[in-house]
Amino acid sequence: MKTSTPSTTTRGPAEHDLRDQIVAAATEHFSRYGYGKTTVSDLAKAVGFSKAYIYKFFESKQAIGEMICSNCLFSIESEIRTAVNRAGTPPEKLRAMFRAMTEAGMALFYDDRNLYEIAATSATEKWPSVLVYEQKILQLLRDVVQEGRQTGDFERKTPLDEVVMSICLVMHPYLNPLLLQHSMNYSDQAPTHLSNLVLRSLSP
Structure with a gap:
């Protein structure tokens, strides 16, 4: 999958797919464990990305x-x-x-x-x-x-x-x-x- 460097303004279709993947995993985690008990590290493990990579798409857990x-x-x-x-x-x-x-x-x-x-x-x-x-x-x-x-x-x-x-x-x-x-x-x-x-x- 070809991806460009994530930015806060424009993103390619592949990056939108990755954002959706992160949001879907986060929704499942929040639904199961609660918003307060879930960390960005938990989400990184669920999606299979590094914590630093998730921060390229979202600046914080609140943003997710x-x-x-x-x-x-x-x-x-x-x-x-x-x-x-x-x-x-x-x-x-x-x-x-x-x-x-x-x-x-x-x-x-x-x-x-x-x-x-x-x-x-x-x-x-x-x-x-x-x-x-x-x-x-x-x-x-x-x-x-x-x-x-x-x-x-x-x-x-x-x-x-x-x-x-x-x-x-x-x-x-x-x-x-x-x-x-x-x-x-x-x-x-x-x-x-x-x-x-x-x-x-x-x-x-």
């Missing part, structure tokens, strides 16, 4: 965690976006958004606690990956509210930014991985109750 976290949050975002796109009216889209967000978060928490640990760490330390995820969800929410205003389903008097931020704060216990663990007892009823509350406040 960032990539895994981005992949994980992208999957959750895709689930939420798909649920919203399948819904009909803006109120239905808002309900679907609450429901999909809660279900995706719960699935991550119950199905893979060690990967959840990475997501929680990213929220605690404000990694760029979780900030990007929250901004994308915020934009999706803004699109739904704007559509509802255009169709006459939602009121138009309150400033749009205020409405969107207020709804986001209501969603936050299920949007933020760090807060998710404290909201589990209400996960069955939360999507219905919270979306009903929000929709009543948006009524024209």
